[in-house]
Amino acid sequence: MKNQLEFDVIIIGSGVGGSTFADYLTNEHKNLKIAILESGPHRSKENFNNNEITSTALYYNSGAVLSKNLQIGVAAANTLGGGSAVYTGVSFRPPKSVLNVWRDDFGLDFLTNDYVSKSLDAIEADLSVHELPSDWDNQNNQLFQAGAERLSIPVKRLKINTKNCQQLSSCNFGCQSGAKQGALEVQIPRLLKRGVQFFCNTEVISVAENTVNVIVKEAPQNTIKNNIDNGNYQFKSKKIIIAAGVLNTPVILLKSAKALRLKNKNIGRYITLHPVFNINGVFSKNISNNTGFPKTVYTDYFSDSDGFFLETSFYSLGITAKNNPGYGELHQEVMKDYKKMMSILILAHDKAEFKNSISINKKGERILNYTLSNQSKKSLVKALQESAKLFFAAGCEKTFLPASKKAPLLKRDVNEIDTLISEKYLNLNKTPISSAHPQGGSRMGVDASNSVCDIYGKVHGTKSIYVCDASLFPTSVKVNPYETIMLLAKWVAENMFK
Numbered sequence: 287m288k289n290q291l292e293f294d295v296i297i298i299g300s301g302v303g304g305s306t307f308a309d310y311l312t313n314e315h316k317n318l319k320i321a322i323l324e325s326g327p328h329r330s331k332e333n334f335n336n337n338e339i340t341s342t343a344l345y346y347n348s349g350a351v352l353s354k355n356l357q358i359g360v361a362a363a364n365t366l367g368g369g370s371a372v373y374t375g376v377s378f379r380p381p382k383s384v385l386n387v388w389r390d391d392f393g394l395d396f397l398t399n400d401y402v403s404k405s406l407d408a409i410e411a412d413l414s415v416h417e418l419p420s421d422w423d424n425q426n427n428q429l430f431q432a433g434a435e436r437l438s439i440p441v442k443r444l445k446i447n448t449k450n451c452q453q454l455s456s457c458n459f460g461c462q463s464g465a466k467q468g469a470l471e472v473q474i475p476r477l478l479k480r481g482v483q484f485f486c487n488t489e490v491i492s493v494a495e496n497t498v499n500v501i502v503k504e505a506p507q508n509t510i511k512n513n514i515d516n517g518n519y520q521f522k523s524k525k526i527i528i529a530a531g532v533l534n535t536p537v538i539l540l541k542s543a544k545a546l547r548l549k550n551k552n553i554g555r556y557i558t559l560h561p562v563f564n565i566n567g568v569f570s571k572n573i574s575n576n577t578g579f580p581k582t583v584y585t586d587y588f589s590d591s592d593g594f595f596l597e598t599s600f601y602s603l604g605i606t607a608k609n610n611p612g613y614g615e616l617h618q619e620v621m622k623d624y625k626k627m628m629s630i631l632i633l634a635h636d637k638a639e640f641k642n643s644i645s646i647n648k649k650g651e652r653i654l655n656y657t658l659s660n661q662s663k664k665s666l667v668k669a670l671q672e673s674a675k676l677f678f679a680a681g682c683e684k685t686f687l688p689a690s691k692k693a694p695l696l697k698r699d700v701n702e703i704d705t706l707i708s709e710k711y712l713n714l715n716k717t718p719i720s721s722a723h724p725q726g727g728s729r730m731g732v733d734a735s736n737s738v739c740d741i742y743g744k745v746h747g748t749k750s751i752y753v754c755d756a757s758l759f760p761t762s763v764k765v766n767p768y769e770t771i772m773l774l775a776k777w778v779a780e781n782m783f784k
């Protein structure tokens with residue numbers, strides 16, 4: 287007989303979805319016995335060190351879970367607080383056009399303008415979401431604005447969820463100052479006060495009705511120890527909420543399909559990734575991009591016409607090296623200019639397609655199946671062309687870009703950019719495409735023929751199993767997703783015991 291513990295509610299995963307769900311649930315229902323099971327270690331701001339190499343431990347696969355065809359690497363956190371421990375804190379509301387599709391095609395009628403705006407007003411107030419003043423713009427952000435202005439591209443200011451930010455530019459390595467208002471600073475301290483039990487280094491393997499099968503592992507060095515012994519456990523619970531993120535929630539469901547008698551073909555399907563190029567232009571002199579806040583401005587000018595956003599970004603040495611194209615001497619030449627680089631993050635809106643999926647092999651290992659669609663390739667190439675023009679309009683002297691006939695492209699090439707950068711030069715196996723915004727896989731909807739969960743987050747055909755994370759998204763939300771995940775988590779929590 288395995289070790290057994292009993293709860294009213296078990297939440298699998300302490301990231302954006304899991305922590306938000308638990309926060310709203312415990313605010314309403316004071317007497318529930320609740321556990322959060324987190325496969326990552328218990329780290330907090332004291333464990334973060336702004337060291338790019340050691341911080342890879344905060345992520346699955348050191349920061350890149352690769353698709354089977356090796357075209358794209360997905361960054362996802364495996365630590366207490368999940369993605370909120372490493373996200374940049376860029377805060378967007380879901381676009382109305384996306385919510386219209388979710389209502390009209392998937393029956394998410396609860397997402398009325400009134401519910402969405404009231405809920406997000408409260409969430410943003412709780413997380414101190416605000417626009418950063420322009421005196422926080424570093425030179426990278428200023429150059430982006432100057433280049434866009436010369437090209438008559440309208441620029442908007444980003445909103446960020448920080449309090450007393452110390453401008454360490456370490457958001458993606460864990461916020462050492464605790465300024466970022468993710469789960470580690472906002473929800474988890476509240477949940478501990480309310481008596482929620484946390485089990486870290488606790489990996490859920492599968493679930494059945496009212497049952498969770500887990501392995502508790504040794505805590506890594508310099509992280510807080512577990513409060514139960516290592517080993518296999520079977521936890522019992524009236525309700526089970528899977529909030530393990532897009533890369534993992536479908537895996538748990540697929541491994542549990544037999545026990546739950548699930549035959550739904552949509553499990554793990556319709557994954558979208560928001561494919562990203564993080565690219566650099568080389569300026570004539572050193573520029574600051576690690577002061578102020580890494581990213582303060584963006585443009586959505588090309589969103590409706592060409593399917594992408596451009597955001598400013600700061601990326602550290604290793605990540606910049608990974609993202610720049612070329613090998614050997616060419617790559618060395620590129621990286622010599624690291625201190626002169628301005629950077630742009632291209633985020634393409636990808637369509638939800640059945641064939642893009644999370645599946646498992648015979649050993650139960652996760653496989654990410656993702657192929658860039660022709661439409662995404664077009665968006666990315668157009669985004670590279672427009673970014674190259676922006677780099678040169680900002681005063682950059684050269685840029686090394688994927689999908690380019692020439693390396694580097696020089697200022698004098700500016701009038702030929704649309705022919706020098708082309709899909710015919712896009713070699714996906716030599717191109718550093720990444721993702722930090724996986725979505726879908728356990729879509730929410732009224733109709734089980736195109737979804738996995740009902741509109742209350744309950745997995746169709748089950749009695750006690752719910753999902754509450756970005757895997758609920760029926761389609762890509764097209765913007766940085768954390769506010770939308772919180773919105774859905776709030777809804778699922780509010781309705782669980784009605």
Ligand SMILES: Cc1cc2nc3c(=O)[nH]c(=O)nc-3n(C[C@H](O)[C@H](O)[C@H](O)COP(=O)(O)OP(=O)(O)OC[C@H]3O[C@@H](n4cnc5c(N)ncnc54)[C@H](O)[C@@H]3O)c2cc1C
Pocket residue numbers: 298299300301302303304323324325326361362363364365366367368369370372373374375376377378458488489490491529530531532534535538722723724754755756757765766767768769771
């Ligand atoms: C570098 C980076 C920067 C980002 N910046 C932004 C940004 O600025 N703005 C924005 O909106 N979004 C941003 N994001 C995306 C955002 O962080 C994610 O969309 C969000 O965290 C997803 O929430 P989630 O609840 O779906 O999953 P997560 O937050 O990933 O939480 C899932 C949790 O489940 C745990 N888990 C997984 N499997 C198991 C298991 N079997 N058993 C137990 N626990 C398990 C994981 O360890 C993790 O803690 C960023 C992401 C990254 C990686």
